[in-house]
Amino acid sequence: MLLIVWAVNAAGTRFFGEMEFWFCSIKVITIIGLIITGIIITAGGGPNHEPIGFRYWNETGGFVQYEGIGGAKGRFxxxxxxxxxxxxxxxxxxxxxxASAETADPRKNVPRAIKGVWIRLVLFYVCSAFxxxxxxxxxxxxxxLSSTAAKSPFVIAIKNxxxxxxxSIINAAILTSAWSSGCADLFVSSRTLYGLAARGHAPKIFLKTRKDGLPWVSVIFCGAFSLLSFMAASKGQAGTVFGYFSNMTAICGMISWTCILWTSLRWHKGLKVHGIDRKALAYTAPLQPYLSYYGMFVCIMVMIFGGFGSFIHTFNTSSFITTYFPIPFFAVLFFAYKFxxxxxxxxxxxxxxVTGSSMDIPEEPTPQTLWKKIAENI
Structure with a gap:
């Protein structure tokens, strides 16, 4: 799998986009098929003809108690x-x-892609989790909690x-999803490292690119970290360490989200100071700046209180460090750079x-029929 991930990223942005299209197509078909299959099984349409309904919700009241703590406190x-x-x-x-920096006609294509993100989140995350x-x-x-595709809840439900x-078919589809995630993660990390180097925040060696613009040094460097994924295959101490890595990654991700939201708030304020109407932009996020405040508040609360499990019963040093270490580490790097x-x-x-932006408004696309719009969105 890693060889495919490396090969796709080494082939360049165009090939990466093409592969992501096919990977995403498989994921869309798989998720929709699983949701439909889940509805049929829940209604008793499976070979065992046993309706499930909300039986498992009734077992726990919709919430699982945490570490044997009873009542509303345990459920929360x-x-x-x-x-x-x-x-x-x-x-x-x-x-x-x-990916907007390497996207053709970003004023047109990026807003259109962003507007479809919430639909994918509701369909692929919320509906499937439900x-x-x-x-x-x-x-x-x-x-x-093992890492094999056979332990997917959907696979378990289908077997039951x-x-x-x-x-077996679902397992194969899950593997393609893992390929897609790996390709996307390597793409983002390598471009982020290249961007840091371009701004003088990382060694200049990461600025080296091929003739087609691929930052090959950044791709190789970031790709080397993917070898850590083999730790997930271990059931011993290495598997536990990998779990800590994923926990730290989530915290680092929320730190990144907080920075993005903070930047958005300053951007919003800057537009007001310069008297620029947001309606003149190619894309404007809804309910701003209020959603940015809300998102930043939630991220901060989860980062601060997310490691509460370290204090339940006996103090868990490893869990505490992996949950909270990224926060002071980021603060030290930030203020050290400033100083x-x-x-x-x-x-x-x-x-x-103004610099680096294009205020040219693209021509309005020709009206499409309903079926063409549906096909394009899919």
Whole structure:
């Protein structure tokens, strides 16, 4: 799998986009098929003809108690304890904006792609998570948190329903999803490292590119870290360490989101100071700046209180460090950079909204029929 991930990224942005199209097509078909299959199984349409309904929700009241703590407190802690893992699943949704620098006609294509992100999140994350909650009991022994595709809740539900052959097909589809995620992660990390080098925040060696513009040194360097994924195959101490890595990655992702939201708030304020109407922009996020404030508040709360499990019963040093270490580490790097380079926050009046931007409004596309719009969105 890693060889495919490396090869796709080494082939360049155009090939990466083409492969992502096919990977995403498989994921869309798989998720829609799983949701439909889940509805059928829940209604008793499987070979065992046993309706499930909300049976498993009735077992727990919709919330699993955390570490045996009873009552509303245990249910709330059970909900809050999975927010970091949920954030880990959502990391990467910002890839649309990151890839804009290498996107043809970004004023047209990036806004169109961003507008479809929430639809994908609702369909692929919310709906699928809802179906998993209906299909599999949280006490099912098959949910042992191992890393194999056979432990997917959908695969477990299909096996429990007695549907032959389909679990193997789903396993294959899950592998393509893993390929897609790996390709996207390597793409984003290598471009981010290249961007840091271009701004003087990383060694200049990462600025080296091929004739087609591929930052090959950044791709190789970031790709080397993918070898750490073999730790997930271990059931011993290495597997535990990999779990800590994923936890730290989620916290780092929320730090990145917080920075993005903070930048958005300053951008919004800067536009007001310069008297620029947001309607003149190619894309404007809805309900701003209020959603940015809300998102930043949630990220900060999860980062601060996400490691509460370290204090339950006996103090867990490893969990505490992996949850909270990224926060002071980021703060040290941030203020050390500010001190060393004597840089200051740019005043709103000094913000440059002209350099590097194109204010040319693209021509309106010709009206399309309903079926063409549906096909294009799919």
């Amino acid at each position: 802690l059970g909900f809050f304890s999975v927010l970091i893992q949920a954030a880990f699943a959502f990391i990467g949704t910002e890839i649309t904006a990151i 179906m998993v909650g209906l299909l599999v009991s949280p006490t099912d022994p098959s949910l042992d 329903a007695g549907i032959p052959a389909l679990p 060393w380079n004597k840089s200051k926050m740019i005043n709103y009046a000094d913000m440059d909204f």
